[in-house]
Amino acid sequence: MTDTLKNSPKFRRHSPDERKKELVEATIKCLEKKGSDGLSVRSISAEAGISVGLINHHYPSKDDLIADAYEKLATDILHHVLDQVDKSGGNPRERMSTFFDAYFSSHVLDQKILRIWIVFWHMSDKSDKVRLSHDKTSEGFRQKIERMFRDLGELPEVPSFNYRLAAIGLSGMLDGLWLEWCLNPTSFEPEEGLKICEAWVDCLMSGSFKL
Amino acid sequence: MTDTLKNSPKFRRHSPDERKKELVEATIKCLEKKGSDGLSVRSISAEAGISVGLINHHYPSKDDLIADAYEKLATDILHHVLDQVDKSGGNPRERMSTFFDAYFSSHVLDQKILRIWIVFWHMSDKSDKVRLSHDKTSEGFRQKIERMFRDLGELPEVPSFNYRLAAIGLSGMLDGLWLEWCLNPTSFEPEEGLKICEAWVDCLMSGSFKL
């Protein structure tokens, strides 16, 4: 009896770093399930298998936890796409296609992610930490695209163009297509979005896109 | 004394249609001010100058009121842009530029509107009424763009192209640029976004955009 009690402790202690990581993961799980409606300290703690009070033990406020969750998810998705490009061989044009394939895959084109992003957009309106994190991530995204465009433009057969504007336009179009597809997946097929992007890049390379 | 009381009624009675209109306007005002955080029945009723209970007298639930507010705001903005195109003269290409000017004006490119839209996107995840309203509005927007592209493509000097895909691409880019600018207005100038769109249309007209 005494032994039984001794062998089944009521909880396990983790280091703050471990716990924070678990809490961030639980937060993302809750967001995936129900968006902002399911995002209470009670549902997060239930998901993580800990008590409500522990959240405020590791985070000054719930918002700080969400900010951490955003940071992780945003960089995860960004790196997932960019890694596929980095590890793919081929010439700059082929690498651009790899990039599109990664972006228009179900890993990014996912209504669950929009549900999460809506919460983050709302947060970035009132949390400096989240806004800073967003600015950093989206800037990194655009600079990667600009880098790919520059690689393209430096090919001997391709005339140079305004890489910055091209990157702004493409990242805008990708974001917009992603958003519209998530809001209404019947409005167009992912392959159609991909086709539009490919055509645009071809157009830029032909020199007829006067930026 | 009796007269004074008689001459200052405690409230004025309005027709349901009038009240609903006032409530919708109060809802939009609240959303502009603080986004979803300021959107309680109490703040809406205070803004409209009526009691809390009246909202549920005219609407089955708060969500139905918000759905009405979305319907109004979405169609208002859509028509504001399209009206400027409709009443503008000029050839199809010039009308497209008018369209861009209207879209990249401060009337649409406004962080207050994003704050409102975030609430609506969140709602369309759980309210069929809002989702239907969104689908209708965004479909109308895209069809208007498709119409403009068709007008362009039917010009004698312009080769025809896939109008549907072009409309999907352009509306995606417009939405994406709008979103990114609202999230971080320092990332690019509205004029730059406009320039990108203009260049794209020119590209389509030149026939080098292979859709």
Add this chain to the structure above:
DNA sequence: AACATAACTGAACGAGTGTTCAACTAGAAA
């Protein structure tokens, strides 16, 4: 084995939420 300490618990708190409904009353109809 006893101690120290920091992770951890969960009841309690106060503020805020949407909705309900009995009572009130403005204003048209009789």
Add this chain to the structure above:
DNA sequence: TTTCTAGTTGAACACTCGTTCAGTTATGTT
């Protein structure tokens, strides 16, 4: 003028929310 109806009120209700904190306990150190 009186009656009637339906627009209007606001207190009350039954939640959910994030945060607090006194008390508990697992675990490494002495």
